[in-house]
Amino acid sequence: MSTNKTILVTGGAGFIGSALVRHLIKNTSHKVINLDKLTYASNLQALKSVSNSPRYIFERADICNGTRLSRILNEHKPDAVIHLAAESHVDRSIDKPAEFIQTNIIGTYTLLDRITSYWSALTGNKHSNFKLLHVSTDEVYGDLPHPDSVKDEASPLPLFTEKSPYAPSSPYSASKASADHIVRAWNRTYGIPTIISNCSNNYGPYQNCEKLIPLMICNAIMRKPLPIYGSGNQIRDWLHVDDHVEALCTVLNKGKIGQTYNIGGNSELRNIDVVNRICDIVDQYVGMPDNVPSRSLITYVADRPGHDLRYAINSNKIRTELGWQPKISFDYGLKETVLWFANNMPNHLKSS
Template sequence: MTDTYQPHKLLVTGGAGFIGTNFVHYWLQQYPDNRIVVLDALTYAGRRENLQTLEGQSNFRFVHGDILDQPLVEQLLREEDIDTLVHFAAESHVDRSIYGPDEFLKTNIDGTHSLLKAAKKVWLDEKPGFVHRFHHVSTDEVYGTLSPTDPAFTETTPYAPNSPYAASKAASDHVVRAYQHTYGLQTTTSNCSNNYGPYQYPEKLIPLAISRLLQGRPVPIYGDGQQIRDWLYVDDHNRGIDLIIRQGRVGETYNIGGNNEQANLSLIHELCALLDARFPDSAHVPHNQHITYVTDRPGHDRRYAIDNTKICLELGYMPQETFQSGLAKTVEWYLAQEAFWRGGVELFGVH
């Protein structure tokens, strides 16, 4: 038996980033009678212009601020009468965490704790009995790595994070759980696989490869390219979060996957073939001539895979995009949004 919950006023942290942007657009299209307040620090991967089409709408507000600013979060919860907090804000790039872990620990652990303290104070201490949700968005990387024959991650897989990024997300998951069990905060958590789609900052594998292939530049592949990820189209992820917020059980964790395991090298070859077909007269054809191999990164997890049986059986979740349809949509978006990616970034890698 699942709970039923009806959100009305949402605070979305990190709503100008990749997944958060898509979530905000998705939610207001599905539920135009709801109000969304976005809180985003606008670090390198957050872009206010991602939400430009929503500016001026009565059901949308953007606030430039940091999740570590607990008084600001408390103020927003009170003055907007927020009943639902959806927490996307995070440092999320593994390579960056390897070379600069401090910011990841600060944002992902301390930032999450700051939000939890604000939610506890306003929702529990000041308004006892107030019905609310705190949904925490996490990652499959908290579970560590799999061999080619291991079963996929389930919600009961022991945590074994291998990068500073994964460790910071694992810690934040535990703090969220503690606030639910200790104080009674009404939380849910989702652990997702690799997202892709519109608005993804071009340090991540798919947009990086698209931008470089279109310019005839080398596409770097770590090691032998046989690292396997489960790829989840971003709006399939958002549909899963929607189901969890509305129907998920308080205190529970749900894994959201795309049922699309792909080796990095296979993914890039598929992307090259798609661009070959799209631009047969390009000077860059065949696009796979631009694939280059570079030294593998430290501690690179070999395989992630999500078993999403729980969310499918309990909440009726099912991804709507195949990898082929999602990749085609993603390529078309980037082709139409050249200003978003041109210039790109030199740091590269995958989630």
């Protein structure tokens, strides 16, 4: 995107959306419209550093409300939309799937429907340069063989590519998979200029404490049990949120319309190993007055139903075609994240 564009970010008060909004305001001259419903998952504190910028505008709105979406699109006339608004927590999707169907599927459909009318009425460069980047997850591909269950240790384990078949396991991933299909269909059928990105697990500052890494950091600091699902051997590929944000900007600027890009950190780890590392960082750098090793807080609990065994991303396409690669190593990013939570957790939580 050339300079001085208007970018509408849906879900800009969430974990990844707020990191994207901060990046766009601090490092570009674009105007940013943040459209967010402000669910429990949002955190306006994450936008404090940019909220006074004259290039930042906040619109509290639900992506399921087509009338509001049309008004916001026609008022601000964005050159691009980056769509992150979603219900995002797998455990919540198992307990209460309805909200995931509503926001992730109906909301994405409503957004596309209103963008179709908005884009059709645009003329000239504004019409021909418009893009919608739909932000999705690697969880749409289901799971991959786990090293513990593979007999032939010599052959490399498979990775998700952009051509992997969709096989979602949870209500969350099924709702994201549906949204991806809807976006692709609106590109093929109505010619809407869309791009899809599928990213691995993110971590970093401001992530909601219900997700694995912040939950373990916060519980370790509060000296609470660290609940590990099943054996803890499930494997995830981890990417720092700032690397994801850079990847999204790269895809928006250089990605080809109608294409999908997988984004990964090349950092596959077992959940138990991630938690052990967090414990060691907390013990070494935060320092707990009781001197009890944080690893002793680890508690194994019943596994999540339908729990995927392994996710791992082949991100050759975005690396070779668009020139993106992650910059933040997991060791460095995890230590920074632990220290961030230690310094930014509300005091009432630290002492509870």
